[in-house]
Amino acid sequence: MSMGKFKKYLSVVAVLAAVALVVTGCGASTTGGGTTGGTAPVSITIGIGAPITQGATALGLGMERGAKLAIADMNKSPEAKAAGITFTSTTGDDQGDPKTGVNVANQFASNPNLVGVMGHLNSGVSIPSSAVYSRANIVMVSPASTNPQLTLQGLKNVFRVCTIDSVQGPAAADRATGDLGKKAVFIVDDSTPYGTGLADEFGKEFTAKGGKVLGREKTGDKDTDFKALVTKIKATNPDLVYYGGVYNAGALLSKQLKDGGVKVPMMGGDGLYDGQYIKLAGAANAEGDFATSVGLPLAQLPAGEKFTTEFKAAYPNDEIAAYDAYSYDAATVIMKGVLAAAGKVTAAKVTSPEGRAAVIAAVAATNYEGITGAIAFDANGDTTNKAITLYVVKGGVWIPYVK
């Protein structure tokens, strides 16, 4: 009996030992190889941190698409060729889970060729991960995390190309009370940091502009049943419903509002600004709903048209999701920073500590016209592009709202 047991233990140990040997052995044989580069192009890796298999996967996959498109574009560009740099990407599936996200961050940090991370989606993931990147001198540009805390930590390496809630929420409230002439709103959020923040900020400004907040409710981002809420909203008789959240649940709320006889538009932030929103809610239900989004409409920007065409060519089966374009820009910002740093410290030294510092400095000094508009960062790392566009669903598509 004890012999069998002993054997069992022994086999466990043997496996562990083998793993340890393989792991350390590999580590010894390859480390240090990454940074030496002669005339051959230097390979620089960009981490893509997004929820791929769990969490808001539709948005996460969009982020991956956008970033990969940007990398492919950049690799074709004369600047990259001139600098002798090829960009590659590695996707870290953070599952929208903070703990897994930090694992991903640590994995990125353990990659000697990785100098920048395009990510993450959820603020709950971005905040703890940003500390890891800071320790490893990795620049992080989030296309989607809007929680103000992210850039208030005093970390020099953290940036975002999306606006924070305190810009988008009030802007939406201004449009709602101004152009749209709305006076009484019912506010709903999805209990995520994004949705809650947006809804909070919208409510504050809406009240400040003389509007009335009739009610404020929290729902879950995976909820499907809003019927009871709709009945409650209906009883308060609002002329607008504001939803802080993402289109998955938001579309359902819009549909159920209209089904339940609340025939007033629903309004939300960039989380709703997605073609899928109209599909899920049904074009008739979504008709007349509003969403704000950062920057100017793609069609109005010189690069927008090009992005749309390229996107269609690369991903014929997919539609542009909420953060595809931001992710394209976020990745581009990082790569431009890398190229600028390469100009200062040479391509081979980009992954060295001084190179990394140069990348961060270059990203901080970003000033470029991206897909989503002009991108530059303030002292905290927030985008200075505070242009917010109001979109409306008309004829089954999102179009910029014109009074």
Place this chain on the structure above:
Amino acid sequence: MALVEATKTTMQFGGLKAVNDVSMHIEEGEIVALIGPNGAGKTTFFNMLTGIYKPTSGSLTFSGQSVSGKKPNQICRMGIARTFQNIRLFANMTTLENVMVGRHTRSKAGPWQAVLRTPGFKREEAATVAEALKRLQFVGLADKANELAKNLPYGAQRRLEIARALATEPQLLLLDEPAAGMNPQESADLTRLIGRIRTSGVTVLLIEHDMKVVMDIADRIYVLDFGELIAEGKPEEIQKDPKVIVAYLGVGAEAMLAQA
């Protein structure tokens, strides 16, 4: 004062009165048997006395204190221990451990002492082992201390259950069909064991179908039938009671009783 005093005790399940208006008493030092056909309410009476059921009406006292509404473990602490009709040992604990669990109310070390292994804890554990071994010796299982309870032969399992009950240091021991499934030799051993238990100062209340055991050892007998007490008395009186013979054994069974 009687050790156990049941006054008009009734246990009702829905429309069925499993025990109906039963009054009985057990004096200290006695061996009392409770007999009756299957379904007469004997085990129900045990279950009331050990806190598994709460009597619907009537009173049930032990040493002058009501047991009604008390939990099994509280009643155990008061000094009543029992065995079960279908042996209910902790099958995957060793023989010794089974008896050690019986020392639960007689020991008090809490988790903190256990974690810190305080001198008090060590003393108590040693005492628990010693006391448990004593009980095992008493029932003749000391040599099987490290065997798993479920691996013991049937008769030994019965004795182990008794040892476990005795480890709680009861004043009253309830035995539910202890001789069930035993051969005559084992029954005889059991009878002697019950005698020794009484000698050690423990009162015994016994449910038993084996009339030989009952007649050999019981000081008094109560007879239940359909939840009602139909007779009470010394073995020889019961043997002759026509009500018992008819209700319990059926007409024409006198011969069998005479044999016993």
Place this chain on the structure above:
Amino acid sequence: MGGSKMDIRTNVQSGSWSRGKIALAVLLGVLVVFAPVLLQGFQTMSFFVRVLGIIGIYVLLALGLNIVVGYAGLLDLGYVAFYAMGAYAAVILGEKFVAVVQTISNVGLRDFLVSSQFLVMLPVAAIIAALTGLALGTPVLRLRGDYLAIVTLGFGEIIRILATNDFLGLTKGAYGMMAPIAQPLGLAQLQLLPIAIPAIGFNFIFSVNLYWYYIVVLLIILAVFVVRRLDNSRLGRAWVAMREDEVAASSVGVNIMTSKLWAFALGALWGGLAGVVFANAQGFVSPESFTFMESVFIVTMVVLGGMGSIPGVIVGAALIAGIPEMIRGVAQSPLLAGVIDPTLASAISGYRYLVFGLLMVIMMAVRPQGMIPSTRRAQELHPEDEKVLEEEDQSLWDLKHGADRSEHDL
């Protein structure tokens, strides 16, 4: 008297350790202590230190839940509630503690106290979690097994929803809360001693990840020590007895409620401790870390590893928390950059949960008693003893209420 005290209860635990076992323990100990140093030293491997730290937190959680599920036989599907209590207590009270300490004028003392706040929070959170366990247990432990499972599930959800709704203004709702400080006690000093062997690319600096890894390991050692001693005590025997036969245990004097409450409180305590470490290692706490699926994963660790078996539970937790990360780590490791096509690598890591689900099914079919079952449990759960199981499995509740179906023990 029968056997000497040494060979008593050999069935449950062996009193003396064989030489092989000692060698094994030493080897394991060396691995646990030094392997992370090696991993940390090679940059490409350094992220495994973080993964090991997370695995450690799950080991701690699984050891705690094992007291409830493995020893007392109570299915708790809301264990994550205690983990959340610990994490939130660490952040909320830690912040208060730091605020108070900041007023001390002696700089050295102040800095020392600030950096050691998590040490203060460990016992505080453990007590809060244990008290929560008691508070939950008192009304619900009377319930039968499956009813208890759903009530604990509900409790876990209630805690998460309260946190999400910023209950009493304590939790900042969905925004989440930053941990009070970044630099724990002694880390700065440890970082003053780098080890570098450039020839093999070894470059070791004591990282934050390594710091929390060692803290977790210390807590695990403490947990194993405590749990072993509990198992082998009056309370531990009461748990086994209760699990085997509630009616019989109760009739020989075991107070079922008290024993269950102890199991609940002592189990919850480790959840609270794990929460403190998580909050500090993560630096940020938000409700999304404490979902029902977390509870499910912890139960899975206990069952897959082997209920009631300390090595089993440890291995179970390590594998379940580790496998998906390992698959990801290996598939996406820059080491394999040239070997595996990146698309294939991300496809592999995309399939890891599918494979994981399949493995759970296969594992249960092949080894339902868990990978390393406890000696007793293995006997208890031997399929041949089906009949015995069914007879024993009546609980006090059934007997009292005359339930017609036998209520299986876990």
Place this chain on the structure above:
Amino acid sequence: MALSTLIQQMVNGVTLGGMYALIALGYTLVYGIMLMINFAHSEMFMAGAYVGLFTLTGLTNPKLVGSGAVAFLTKNGIGLVLLFTIVFLVAGIAVGLLGVVIERTAYRPLRNAPRLAPLISAIGVSIFLQNAVLLWVDSKALPFPQVFPVIDLKIYGNASISTLQIFILVSVVLILIVLDTFVGKTRIGKAMRATSQDRDAAGLMGVNINTVIALAFFIGPALGAVAGIFNGMYYGTVNWNMGFLPGIKSFTAAVIGGIGNLRGAMLGGFVLGIIESLAAGFLSTGYKDVVAFVILILVLIFRPGGLLGESVVEKV
């Protein structure tokens, strides 16, 4: 609060509760017979919604069935009845068979294993199925086409009930009556009840236990699939992780009603649906689940066997 609002909330709650009741039946059937919590049941609901969606999309695709047929099926009354009959039958049978296959492969080998083993296996199945849909079908939520003609009917003041809600409610009640009769009156139904009382004794009396178990694993998932389609029609989308929340809610409903008891599951479903709607409507949406779980705890403390559970009958 206006009476019409209260009535509207009751309508909402009863519809939601009807769907919970259907799913809860699956939990309770399996629990009654196997004494196991079929954790993968929520995925039956999800699978049902997907199969229903694909069948419906297929049957309304002119390229597949011809535009004449599509017009008949979607515009004509008889056509609609036929269309939905096919959709529900296909999904019910497909998912029912899936349930049987899962029982065969994942649970049957574990019949004599420790109690928690099937639970873990079920969790594994659940994770597998979710990821299978995520990887092989679509990671995005898919819209559920609105073929069913939805018309709102005023009932009192502002309160109204839609034809879809009526359809769901009537169907649920019919299903419940049929199932109750089936289990109460038919031979195989009696065999199921006998098995749930005492599996061994039923086996000795000549009941084929495997047939009964397979049947429970067919009916439960089939009902779950029906609920999944209702869910898709009612809310308009399907999603790979849509089963999770209704899954725990329905399990809660089954326990509130008294797990193992069919009528209990039905009652529990409606009770939970109504509580949720009232809590969301009159207290706060954010706390509606807290209210639901607190009610659950209270029910169990005061009626430990659930509303229609075993504690009602006390016997020896």
